[in-house]
Amino acid sequence: MTLVVPSELRSERWRAEPGFGVYVHIPFCLHRCHYCDFNTYESRGELHSSYVEALVASIERSPLESPPATSVFFGGGTPTLLTTAQLAEILNAVRRRFGLEADAEVTIEANPETVSQASFEGLLEAGFNRFSLGVQSLVPKVLTGLGRTHSGERALAAVAEARRAGATDVNADLIYGSVWESDDDWRRSLEGVIDAGVEHVSAYALTIEEGTPLATLVTTGRVADVDPDVQAERHRVACSLLEEAGFERYEVSNWSRPGRACSHNVLYWSAGDYAAFGAGAHGHLAGTRWWNLRLPRDFIAAIESGVEPRSGSETLSPAERAGEALVLGLRLVSGVELAAFEARFDGALAGRAAEIDALEGLGLLERADGWMRLTERATLVANDVSCRLL
């Protein structure tokens, strides 16, 4: 498996070709969390089999010309709401249609409530080799506030089950900085997932997304808004506890043990190409991005009637594409490699020389060894830098 860590990001291989990914979206959840704005729907299973059929059909019919996939990512929703057999069937379709590199990373997101040692065994058997668990917190009052219906114990048990099933790449997703969480609660959650022995931690500052139940609670004053200072402090605590435990931060919100970064996500931040299947999924190929119909029913109906399930697309101008690639690339701790970037996005850096010099002068960007990256100080105020580079 290609495991990309900061040192390896500089490998010749990535520089030449960031790889090719396949994203598969499973838009079903048992229960929608208060903060969630993903394309997902509470489901009792009535659509699952027709959705799987449609998904497989859309993968098989894909006209995309591409090299074999270097990574596959099943996201949601809760992919593990589907049966292992269904998930295996979809992955097989991907394998048949695109082919997988021998060392391809194949991730599936899972909710602690929907997995067991047996299901992990089945998934490993089917070819999944990386599990991303939605832990979010280990503290009951925080879980309740976020609208999670599992306990912290269940989340840790799920990690242990994956481990016993033989998984070697487990990620725990955490959310920090909600109003229900104290400094201590955050430490407890971090220490809990570290002790559980995961290889990867994604820790996100809670963001109040428009249209979510949580946003309504905040705008009506029933729940306090998040405090950016508190979140900055929690990010600092995450850095310090995780680094102490041997993790390295390689992106704004992502830490891994050496060699265990998520290559599929690194592909996104490298402005790489990826195919996408399923309701609301977004794909990208050489500056053109497209996205599918959001509603599972519409997606299924489109496939059943032989129509492209696409709902929209955009083609970025070379300048937009370069700006976007720069903003994405700077999310990585390694930053962007100047020569390779300039070669790929013809003259994009030269055109921004004045801004880049100014940002360097402000201590927000640094250039060394042919790479350009955010300074440590700039990491948490990256939007300011992004605004100037877009």
Added chain:
Amino acid sequence: MDPLHQRAVAVIAHIDHGKSTLSDRLLQLTGTVSDRDMREQYLDRMDLERERGITIKAAAVRMEYRAPDGETYEINLIDTPGHVDFGYEVSRSLAACDGVVLLVDAAQGIEAQTLTNLYLAVDAGLEIIPVLNKIDLPAAQPDKFAEELAALIGCDASDVLRISAKTGAGVPELLEQIVRAVPSPKGDPAAPLRALVFDSYYDSYRGVVAYLRAIDGHLDAKTPILFMAAGTEVDADEIGIMAPDAQPVERLETGAVGYLISGIKDVSQAKVGDTVTTRPRGATVPLPGYREPKPMVFAGIYPIEGDDFPILRDALDKLKLNDASLVYEPESSGALGFGFRCGFLGLLHMEIVRERLEREFDLSLIASAPSVGYEIELTDRTRRMVRNPSEMPDPSDIEEVLEPYVSAMIVTPTDYVGTVMQMCQERRGELKEMHYLSTERVEIRYQMPLAEIIFDFFDQLKSKTKGYASLDYEPAGQYSSHLVKVDVLLNQQPVDAFSTIVHRDKAYEYGKTMTERLRKLIPRQLFDVPIQAAIGSRVIARETVKAKRKDVLAKCYGGDVSRKRKLLERQKEGKRRMKQIGSVEVPQSAFIEALKLEPSGQS
């Protein structure tokens, strides 16, 4: 008509006390408007039509009244503007009259502005006809308010007429009283023409229409004339009377009230208070009482969109055609860009101008804190006027600062006397006079700095007296004061839009309010931003906008790159629209909010 049968009166009344309804009844009873053509608020509707260019303004209406004694009288009803800022215009309207109808709501009693106008009428030696209106209302207390009016005018309560303009009750008696009590004009028909301009406005089709009364002599159509104060030499292209529609006439005799159209394109060439005479051999001495309009309140007016500056300039030029008292000159502000320093007669005038600029010219404007004009004596004994805090000399060069004072009159129910007095005292007011209009209502007169009134005094007065108190004020000279200029600095950089001149005792409070307000309005930057208020180099208040610690997208994956990019583009656009003060980015809204309600220090 012979002068003995001519009457010229104005109705002075508070807003909503029934002036328009009374005009309707008078127009109807005298047959000036037939019952068939009658509409409610007849003259007000003409005003609306005037705005749309359909008719010209009815600043005065001529009515023919057939009295019970069989004689026919000509009654000229002259309109008066209704606000404190236009006291001078009111005085000119009154100067064109021989009597006034003092119209007071029988449920409310007299209000401060009416009282001021009443005093103007008394000073002008006019016959006063006291009238209580709305006696048909259940809440009317005619006996009580008749006593009040009688005490004010020095007549008997039984002399106060009681009418209902709505039902018409008592209006015939009022007409009779106008004919009997108001004297006929006393001008000299043989003397050269002296006509008083009591109103003028710019009509986009006809040019300036001036309303005047021939005090002495007469005016013939087509003759050459001179506006004596302005020096404007033109011909009387059209003269006429309003009855109530414009009717051209060949001659305006001594005592006649009418209009004049003479091809003038700008009201400053035909100002209110000017005297019109004939030329060459006209009058040599103008009628008394002319005054140049004197702006009292100054503020910078800026377009929110910098590109709108030329539109603002054209808009002010257009308004100026119709408003001789509006003055303006270009100014630039580091914070607000290019705009104009404007001078107004008062706060209401400022609001009217601003509202018209926004409404009629579709502009979005931001106004700096209003200020008054200060006369400054420097240590070298020279003097200068300061109308903008930025013009304030260094404290060490100042010998003395004179600030304009007003005589403020407040009419309030006795329950609120304590509250009102406290408010005035906190604003450096000095009690001059207190006069009980009745056992329940008091007229209080304070001498106080104009600057203390122009901030939020009126709003505060209304809110602290549950809306019962009314206010009026007139200039009352200028006096030496301990005034200082307070600057507000963002990251050591002074922001001109927030500088102000205040009394030394109020400086700290102003500084504290502004710095606190700005701390909440200025978004956090990448570094700490100190906000200071200072007098010269002495800092009197300080707040800090702490550096922002977190402004980063927590997540950005394949599925939301487009959305996140748009989010960042919006953020970038927001930044682009911010004003850069030194290294600090300040959103336009922060200026608007900070300047919205200028703190007077007491709020």
